[in-house]
Amino acid sequence: MAASLHVSGVKTPYPAIAKRASCLRPVCSHPWLDFSVSVAPVYGLCTSLKGSCRTQDLRIRCEAGNVDIRNGTESQCSEESANELTCVMKFGGSSVASADRMREVANLVLRFREERPVIVLSAMGKTTNKLLIAGEKAVCCGVANVSDLEELSFVKDLHLRTVDELGVERCTISKHLFQLEQLLNGIAMMKELTPRTKDYLASFGECMSTRIFAAYLNKIDVKARQYDAFDIGFITTDEFTNAEILEATYPAVAKRLHGDWIKDPAIPIVTGFLGKGWRTGAVTTLGRGGSDLTATTIGKALGLGEIQVWKDVDGVLTCDPNIYSRAEPVPYLTFDEAAELAYFGAQVLHPQSMRPAREGDIPVRVKNSYNPKAPGTLITRARDMSQAVLTSIVLKQNVTMLDIVSTRMLGQFGFLAKVFSIFEELEISVDVVATSEVSVSLTLDPSKLWSRELIQQELDHVVEELEKIAVVKLLQRRSIISLIGNVQRSSLILEKAFHVLRTNGVNVQMISQGASKVNISLIVNDSEAEQCVRAFHSAFFESDILGLVSGPESGNDSI
Ligand SMILES: Nc1ncnc2c1ncn2[C@@H]1O[C@H](COP(=O)(O)OP(=O)(O)O)[C@@H](O)[C@H]1O
Numbered sequence: 001m002a003a004s005l006h007v008s009g010v011k012t013p014y015p016a017i018a019k020r021a022s023c024l025r026p027v028c029s030h031p032w033l034d035f036s037v038s039v040a041p042v043y044g045l046c047t048s049l050k051g052s053c054r055t056q057d058l059r060i061r062c063e064a065g066n067v068d069i070r071n072g073t074e075s076q077c078s079e080e081s082a083n084e085l086t087c088v089m090k091f092g093g094s095s096v097a098s099a100d101r102m103r104e105v106a107n108l109v110l111r112f113r114e115e116r117p118v119i120v121l122s123a124m125g126k127t128t129n130k131l132l133i134a135g136e137k138a139v140c141c142g143v144a145n146v147s148d149l150e151e152l153s154f155v156k157d158l159h160l161r162t163v164d165e166l167g168v169e170r171c172t173i174s175k176h177l178f179q180l181e182q183l184l185n186g187i188a189m190m191k192e193l194t195p196r197t198k199d200y201l202a203s204f205g206e207c208m209s210t211r212i213f214a215a216y217l218n219k220i221d222v223k224a225r226q227y228d229a230f231d232i233g234f235i236t237t238d239e240f241t242n243a244e245i246l247e248a249t250y251p252a253v254a255k256r257l258h259g260d261w262i263k264d265p266a267i268p269i270v271t272g273f274l275g276k277g278w279r280t281g282a283v284t285t286l287g288r289g290g291s292d293l294t295a296t297t298i299g300k301a302l303g304l305g306e307i308q309v310w311k312d313v314d315g316v317l318t319c320d321p322n323i324y325s326r327a328e329p330v331p332y333l334t335f336d337e338a339a340e341l342a343y344f345g346a347q348v349l350h351p352q353s354m355r356p357a358r359e360g361d362i363p364v365r366v367k368n369s370y371n372p373k374a375p376g377t378l379i380t381r382a383r384d385m386s387q388a389v390l391t392s393i394v395l396k397q398n399v400t401m402l403d404i405v406s407t408r409m410l411g412q413f414g415f416l417a418k419v420f421s422i423f424e425e426l427e428i429s430v431d432v433v434a435t436s437e438v439s440v441s442l443t444l445d446p447s448k449l450w451s452r453e454l455i456q457q458e459l460d461h462v463v464e465e466l467e468k469i470a471v472v473k474l475l476q477r478r479s480i481i482s483l484i485g486n487v488q489r490s491s492l493i494l495e496k497a498f499h500v501l502r503t504n505g506v507n508v509q510m511i512s513q514g515a516s517k518v519n520i521s522l523i524v525n526d527s528e529a530e531q532c533v534r535a536f537h538s539a540f541f542e543s544d545i546l547g548l549v550s551g552p553e554s555g556n557d558s559i
Pocket residue numbers: 091092093094095122289310311312313315316317318319320321322346347348349392
């Protein structure tokens with residue numbers, strides 16, 4: 001569609017793209033643009049281009065290349081930059097759960113074709129869960145029964161049905177299906193499923209979804225190239241099931257993807273979630289939900305303009321919609337808020353995924369592949385906090401808490417040092433901490449404990465060690481409710497929160513406001529936690545909280 005376009009100054013903060021634009025040649029310093037362009041509406045928005053378009057959602061093209069309108073400046077891409085990969089689009093399991101969904105995702109990718117995206121895919125639907133359950137069952141079902149495992153049949157049927165419905169060759173995945181069954185036979189024979197084998201087993205999900213998707217794009221004449229992350233430089237620690245990405249990954253991945261693109265452009269389709277252990281050379285996984293981290297790592301490695309994370313919800317929501325159905329999308333978040341939210345248990349983002357985006361200063365957009373028109377959530381370094389009170393409520397359940405009171409065998413300084421050195425020696429992560437001179441209460445990171453066996457023995461061992469210097473109370477089945485928001489308004493948040501807790505008859509067992517300044521954590525009993533989240537949501541998001549306040553609370557009330 002050719003159109004004449006008038007755009008005034010852009011309000012949305014878009015630092016990474018602005019940075020990128022600054023290396024391009026400005027064509028005009030005037031804050032108004034007035035020329036004839038070919039317009040590609042993104043997400044189905046802005047087909048009418050006059051006046052108040054959401055300019056952050058617009059890409060405007062003219063024949064000479066891309067014209068970017070960012071932070072009120074305009075610039076024209078050089079020939080060279082017009083040829084680069086510019087964004088990453090990650091689609092989670094829910095987005096690619098069937099042949100129909102893969103077609104939908106292909107349409108979305110085509111809408112962004114001019115952006116030259118890198119695509120990251122998770123395994124189809126619940127494939128990862130099914131593979132891991134099949135592995136557990138294979139340990140004790142006997143080799144003769146492996147081929148009858150319900151989960152293996154499910155995975156085979158799903159993938160074969162998908163290739164058939166998409167009209168791609170079965171040979172795209174037949175080798176993987178064969179190897180998968182061989183692996184399960186091996187597990188049955190050994191009667192053992194090690195973390196290393198678990199990762200290799202889980203990798204079949206992403207290896208197959210990406211092969212199917214790339215084959216489908218090629219079938220519809222969109223040139224695509226499949227990549228296994230462990231073959232293109234995703235180097236990790238050898239901490240199977242929860243590996244960390246090492247620095248060497250960034251240059252290696254950039255070199256491979258960029259090099260291939262320059263030689264022979266084809267949309268890269270990369271497996272999410274997977275890496276290669278630097279010592280063992282074996283396949284590793286980045287922890288459940290790890291494809292988000294794959295996407296942000298690629299974004300940083302290639303210095304891309306935007307990282308899109310496509311889910312089955314309208315962005316990051318004010319709380320888990322499974323706990324409270326009236327949760328609403330949060331339009332803007334900072335990296336710090338998103339990181340805190342993810343770390344404290346919001347399933348929507350992988351806990352480590354914000355780190356590369358923050359380091360590369362690359363905006364992350366969380367979108368709904370089932371509802372692409374919804375604006376989603378934009379995550380950037382900074383945002384306007386003047387009206388912000390609470391952003392989101394996050395619940396982490398089944399947490400273990402320890403109350404540790406000094407027996408005064410050690411001095412005040414020695415006490416805390418000794419407590420934390422015990423956790424260091426036992427390699428157990430601590431989540432929330434509150435201290436006084438002679439006591440400390442803390443929660444243990446359940447994901448770190450769950451990833452191991454012998455949980456109870458480990459806990460007993462911690463308690464035994466701590467009891468050498470303190471009186472210890474182990475409290476299980478606790479929940480952490482994290483209030484993520486503008487801690488500049490902490491008094492207002494706490495006043496409101498405690499009012500809600502009192503009216504619901506809930507006693508808080510520990511409270512912590514960390515140095516991050518975006519999070520207040522409250523520890524309550526598991527049995528009371530969901531009810532609290534719903535009550536907090538009503539109080540903070542379904543009433544005019546700023547309107548209720550007068551005086552200093554209505555502004556930024558930092559002391
Ligand atoms: N605060 C939240 N905002 C959005 N979704 C949330 C939140 N907390 C939990 N969720 C859950 O996270 C799911 C999306 O994450 P995930 O399943 O990892 O997506 P995908 O597999 O598409 O990457 C949603 O369907 C929702 O049920």
